[in-house]
Amino acid sequence: MAISGRHYWNRLRPLLLAAVAVTLSAVPSHAQDDDFFGSIAALFNPNPTSRQTPVIDATPYTLNIEVQGGDSSLKNAVTQASNLESLKDRPPSGAAGLVRRALSDFERITAALYGEGRYGATIHITVAGIAPNAPNIFDVVERARKAGPVPVQVVVDPGPPFVFGDIRILDAATRRPLAEGPSLRALGLEPGESARADRVVRAEAVVVDFWRERGHPFARLTGKDVVADHATHRLNVTLLVETGPVATFGTFTVSGADFLPPNFIEERVEIPPGTPYSPDRLTRLRKRLLTIQAIASVRIREGERLDAQGRLPIYIEVRPRDPRYVGFSAKYSSTDGSSINGFWGHRNLFGGGETLRLDASVSWFGGVPEAVPNADPFGYKLAASFVKPGIWTPQDDLILNAAILREVTNAYVREGVVALLAVRHRFDDQLSMQVGVDFEDGQVEDTTGIYNALVTGIPVDLFYDTTDNALDPSRGIRLNATVEPFAYLGDSGAGPVMLKAALSAYHAFDDDRRIIIAGRVAAGSLVGVGDLYDVPPQRRFYVGGGGSVRGYDYQSASPRNAFGQIVGGLSFFEASAELRVRITDTIGIVPFFDMGSAFATEYPDFSGLKYSAGIGLRYYTPIGPLRVDFAVPLNPGPDDGSFGVYVSLGQAF
Structure with missing residues (x-):
C-alpha cells in the first residue's frame, strides 16, 4: 500500500487516525489478540510466559522494519505504532492471524506518520515476499511457514515533513x-x-x-x-x-443531597439566575462543593436548550461519602525526628455537614535535645478538630481545635494544652480570612529552666490560593499571612504582635505539566517584645529541617546562646526553589535549593544565612506525590550534620 501524489482526505480521516493511534498506544497490544482479562491477570504473574494459553496453530515470524530517512523520533513513532513489532513474541494463530496483524499496521503506521506531520508517506509491507492483500497470500504463508518463521518486512518512506x-x-x-x-x-x-x-x-x-x-x-x-x-x-x-446563542445561567436543580439539610447545596451555588454563562464558574462551583467532606462526587450537567428567558438550566447531582473513616500516617526525617499518627473521623456528624476528627500520634525526636539533654525523646499528641459549616451565612464556618501534647525539640520540651476557637469567612473561591482566639497553657523546659508559659492571642489569618492542586500544584500562587496580637505572651505580657507570611508560586513549562518550577519565600517577626527570653520558647521562630532549610538539623539554623544551645529568634527568613521534572507518569526528580535563618533581632538582618541543596525523588500516586528528599548543607557550622533525608506525602511546599 502506498500514499503518494496529491491526495485530499475527507474531513475526518487524518484526525480519526491520529485518535486511533493515541488510543491504541495506550492499550496493551496483546489485548487485541488474547483475552483481555487474561492480560490483566498477567500483571500479577511473576512468570507470564509459563502461564500463557498456547496459541492454536501458531505462526512465528521474523520482522524487519526499515524507515528511510527521518530522525530517531520518527523511527520510534513507526516502531511503537506497529502491531507486528509489539506482538512479535506472541505468534498469531494461523496464516489469517498473521495477515490481519500485517494489514492493521497500515492504518496504525499511517496514523503515527500523521502525528509526526508526514502526509506523503509510502508504506510497503510484505509477508513472505508479497503484499498482505494479495489474492494468494494464505497459500504463500502456509508454504513459507513450513520452512521456519515467516519473513515479514515493513519499509516506510515517510516523505517530506509538512x-x-x-x-x-x-x-x-x-x-x-x-x-x-x-x-x-x-x-x-x-x-x-x-x-x-x-x-x-x-x-x-x-x-x-x-x-x-x-x-x-x-x-x-x-x-x-x-x-x-x-x-x-x-x-x-x-x-x-x-457559536450558538449567548446565554445566562438559569435555575440550578440539585439531586441526591438528601443526606444534607434542605437547600444546603443551593445556598452554596452563589450563581444567581441571569448571571452570564461561564464554564469556569461551573468548574469552580464543583471544586468548592467537593471541599464539603460529606460529598463524594459532584456531577454538573448543562441543559440541552435554553428556557423561555434565554437562560441555561443547570443540574447538580451529588453522592455522599461514607460518613466515618479511619486511617494512619507516618513521617520520617533524619533531622526532624519521626512520628506515626492514627485518626478517626466523621464527615457529617449531626447531618449538617459538620466534621469531627480525632488524632492520636506518638513521636520520637531521634537524638538528644540540646536544651534539655536528659529529656525523654518520646512525644505524643491527642487532638480533636471540629468544623461547623454555615454558622451565620453559607460562607462562615466555625472551627474548634484542641490538643493535649508533649513536644520534644532541640530548643525546648513542653507539655500542655492548646486550643483555638475561630470563624473562617470565605470571600470567594480563592480568598478567605479567619479570626480566632488562641489559648495555650502548660509547662515548658529550656536552657533557662522549667516554668509555666501562658499564651493568649487573637490570630487573624489570610489565605489566598489560585493553585490547581493542594498536594501537587503546577500553576498559581499560594499566600498565607498571619497577624496575632497577644493579650498575654509569657513574661512579655500584653502588647506583642506576631507577623508571619509565606508566599509560594508555581509555573508549568508544558501542557502535560512534566516540568514545573516552584518557589517559596517566608518571613516573620515578633514586634513589641522587650527581650528574647521574655517570649516562651515555643512561640519563638526557628529555622532548619524538612519544612524550611533541608539538610540542617531541626531548628539548627537559629540563634544560639553563649553555650551553643539553640534558643530561637524574634524573626526569620526562608526561601526555596525547586525544579520538578517528571521522568515517567509516576516517577519524578526534583533538584532544589534552600536558604534561611532565624534572627535574634525583631526584623531579619540576613546575617548568618544558611544554604543547602539537594535532590528529591517523587512517586506520584492518585492522592498525591510521595516525597523522598536528600539534602546537604552548603555552609555548615561545627554543630551541623552532613546531610538530611526526608520522607512524606505531598510536595515540600
Whole structure:
C-alpha cells in the first residue's frame, strides 16, 4: 500500500487516525489478540510466559522494519505504532492471524506518520515476499511457514515533513471568517510550524472553549476540511464553528443531597439566575462543593436548550461519602525526628455537614535535645478538630481545635494544652480570612529552666490560593499571612504582635505539566517584645529541617546562646526553589535549593544565612506525590550534620 501524489482526505480521516493511534498506544497490544482479562491477570504473574494459553496453530515470524530517512523520533513513532513489532513474541494463530496483524499496521503506521506531520508517506509491507492483500497470500504463508518463521518486512518512506499553511476559522452558517476567535498561536496552528495531526485535534477543543468562555454554552465544531498540498508540503486547515446563542445561567436543580439539610447545596451555588454563562464558574462551583467532606462526587450537567428567558438550566447531582473513616500516617526525617499518627473521623456528624476528627500520634525526636539533654525523646499528641459549616451565612464556618501534647525539640520540651476557637469567612473561591482566639497553657523546659508559659492571642489569618492542586500544584500562587496580637505572651505580657507570611508560586513549562518550577519565600517577626527570653520558647521562630532549610538539623539554623544551645529568634527568613521534572507518569526528580535563618533581632538582618541543596525523588500516586528528599548543607557550622533525608506525602511546599 502506498500514499503518494496529491491526495485530499475527507474531513475526518487524518484526525480519526491520529485518535486511533493515541488510543491504541495506550492499550496493551496483546489485548487485541488474547483475552483481555487474561492480560490483566498477567500483571500479577511473576512468570507470564509459563502461564500463557498456547496459541492454536501458531505462526512465528521474523520482522524487519526499515524507515528511510527521518530522525530517531520518527523511527520510534513507526516502531511503537506497529502491531507486528509489539506482538512479535506472541505468534498469531494461523496464516489469517498473521495477515490481519500485517494489514492493521497500515492504518496504525499511517496514523503515527500523521502525528509526526508526514502526509506523503509510502508504506510497503510484505509477508513472505508479497503484499498482505494479495489474492494468494494464505497459500504463500502456509508454504513459507513450513520452512521456519515467516519473513515479514515493513519499509516506510515517510516523505517530506509538512507544515501548516492556510488556516481558516469560519462561521458554519455563512462560511465567512468569524469576527473574533483564538489566535493561531493559541491554537498551535501557526503557518510554517510542524503540521502534527494532534495539534489540529487540540485546536478544535481550543476553538470551542474560546466561545464557551464568552457565554456561548452550545458552541461546537460542525465540520473541518484538512487538505495536504503535496506540491508545497503544506497542510491547509478549515474549521467550521457554530457559536450558538449567548446565554445566562438559569435555575440550578440539585439531586441526591438528601443526606444534607434542605437547600444546603443551593445556598452554596452563589450563581444567581441571569448571571452570564461561564464554564469556569461551573468548574469552580464543583471544586468548592467537593471541599464539603460529606460529598463524594459532584456531577454538573448543562441543559440541552435554553428556557423561555434565554437562560441555561443547570443540574447538580451529588453522592455522599461514607460518613466515618479511619486511617494512619507516618513521617520520617533524619533531622526532624519521626512520628506515626492514627485518626478517626466523621464527615457529617449531626447531618449538617459538620466534621469531627480525632488524632492520636506518638513521636520520637531521634537524638538528644540540646536544651534539655536528659529529656525523654518520646512525644505524643491527642487532638480533636471540629468544623461547623454555615454558622451565620453559607460562607462562615466555625472551627474548634484542641490538643493535649508533649513536644520534644532541640530548643525546648513542653507539655500542655492548646486550643483555638475561630470563624473562617470565605470571600470567594480563592480568598478567605479567619479570626480566632488562641489559648495555650502548660509547662515548658529550656536552657533557662522549667516554668509555666501562658499564651493568649487573637490570630487573624489570610489565605489566598489560585493553585490547581493542594498536594501537587503546577500553576498559581499560594499566600498565607498571619497577624496575632497577644493579650498575654509569657513574661512579655500584653502588647506583642506576631507577623508571619509565606508566599509560594508555581509555573508549568508544558501542557502535560512534566516540568514545573516552584518557589517559596517566608518571613516573620515578633514586634513589641522587650527581650528574647521574655517570649516562651515555643512561640519563638526557628529555622532548619524538612519544612524550611533541608539538610540542617531541626531548628539548627537559629540563634544560639553563649553555650551553643539553640534558643530561637524574634524573626526569620526562608526561601526555596525547586525544579520538578517528571521522568515517567509516576516517577519524578526534583533538584532544589534552600536558604534561611532565624534572627535574634525583631526584623531579619540576613546575617548568618544558611544554604543547602539537594535532590528529591517523587512517586506520584492518585492522592498525591510521595516525597523522598536528600539534602546537604552548603555552609555548615561545627554543630551541623552532613546531610538530611526526608520522607512524606505531598510536595515540600
